Amino acid sequence: MPFLRLKVRRSHIIDDALVELEMIAMERALDLKKQLVVEFEGEQGIDEGGVSKEFFQLVVEQIFNPDYGMFTQRQDEVTVWFNPTSFETEAQFTLIGIVLGLAIYNNIILAVNFPMVVYRKLMGKKGSFEDLADWNSTLYNGLKDMLEYTENDLEETYYQTFRICYTDVFGNNLFHDLKENGDDVFVTQENKREFVDLYADFLLNKSVETQFKAFRRGFVMVTDESQLGTLFRPEEVETLVCGSKNFDFNELEKSTEYDGGYTSESQTIKDFWSIVHSLSLEDKRKLLQFTTGSDRVPVGGLSHLKLVIARNGPDCARLPTAHTCFNVLLLPEYENKEKLEDRLMKAISYSKGFGII
Structure with a gap:
């Protein structure tokens, strides 16, 4: 069969896509590398590209809606990020990884606003302090100011320990110790770099490890035999997914x-x-x-x-x-x-x- 065929109901598009793509991934994973042909149940029409495009639009629109709970979006940032406290299964994150890979294979541009660190992580790299710049510019600038602060009163000025506070999607404050007994260890001139690196590592890697691993697994199912990782930089993979920025x-x-x-x-x-x-x-x-x-x-x-x-x-x-x-x-x-x-x-x-x- 030269095509990857999906039959889904509009009213259950995520559930149906998840079940079908899971079955295909387990039984005939190579089919994920075929051209996608989508049929909406109960609707006439041959998919000459338009129906597949609508399928991608509807999936992305639903799965990236903050109300769905898989991804979050801060009001001061235009990017979306993995919800570390999501109730959704790993399979749901695998699905969106597969969708991202299928979009590349089928030349479909997705309205997805990931920060660049997502594409770096898809290429096998880890998120680091510099990646915070477009992930959360306010936090990045605050930590950068701390790194550039040279006075001896850093401990008194910042009064920051190795215990950090962040909020979940419901606005609840959550605490995390970046090292053992973190609330007893103050940030000083000597350990501030360690603090910043551990902070970035927690936010960009450890706190979303389960969700991102599942997401990357789905992406790799589709792209593992391609040359994406060796021929393309993260910025170029973003262009393949999200399109060009040249509005001519x-x-x-x-x-x-x-x-x-x-x-x-x-x-x-x-x-x-x-x-x-x-x-x-x-x-x-x-x-x-x-x-x-x-x-x-x-x-x-x-x-x-x-x-x-x-x-x-x-x-x-x-x-x-x-x-x-x-x-x-x-x-x-x-x-x-x-x-x-x-x-x-x-x-x-x-x-x-x-x-x-």
Whole structure:
């Protein structure tokens, strides 16, 4: 069989994917390296890429939702992290590792905001103090200040012992001794480096060891025979998963195709691109999210996105809609540029863009 076939129910997408992928991983692990074909139970339609893309979107959206309890997100940081007190099974973390690997194999960009240390750890490295910089910049800067503090009164100034306090997802304070009888050992000029290294090691490695091992196990199931670990740096693996950071909308305009009567010379299309090129980066990301289901740029740039803009009837009051699974923007032929801009901005600001297919 040339494909990896999954049949899932929308209402039980995580449970169904977990059961099927677990069975495949145990009985025929090599199938994980085949192209994914997804079928939603009770729905017609052949998966030519769009259904698989929607499957990934739905899984990521659900599993990374803080309410689901597997991952946490601090308000002052944009990244997500493993919940060290998660009630979910290791199998759930293995599943998201498999999903990450499958996304790479199937050229699907995921809306996943991991700090770089996750990709370093996937490559077999351990999290260290420097990795705290984008994991928790406030903590990193505080510890960096401590390391750079040269006065002899460090113990009195910081009044910090080797017992640390952190909070769980419910806001409860938890305590951990970085070494035996940690609350009796004060941080001094002599041992501050040891304190910082032990602190980082606990937060990035030991506190989430069970969750991360399961996650990495799933990732390796899919990628073990590839050259990811030897040919790619962690930053490049992040790009494979999350896409490029180069938002060149001139590339997107050149590669966009038109349908339903539109051409690149249609006045509505000319107005559309004039509006798009004047948008802020934030609004451009909203437009990508609206039309494709992700605000990420594919590896290789926006010219690889294969956007289609289709005419969706004559001038009317309706907002533009989108079939995100197929990167299709349905755009009525509005009577003027002002109306087009008003409707487009409303659409990308208040809707996720899922059209009815």
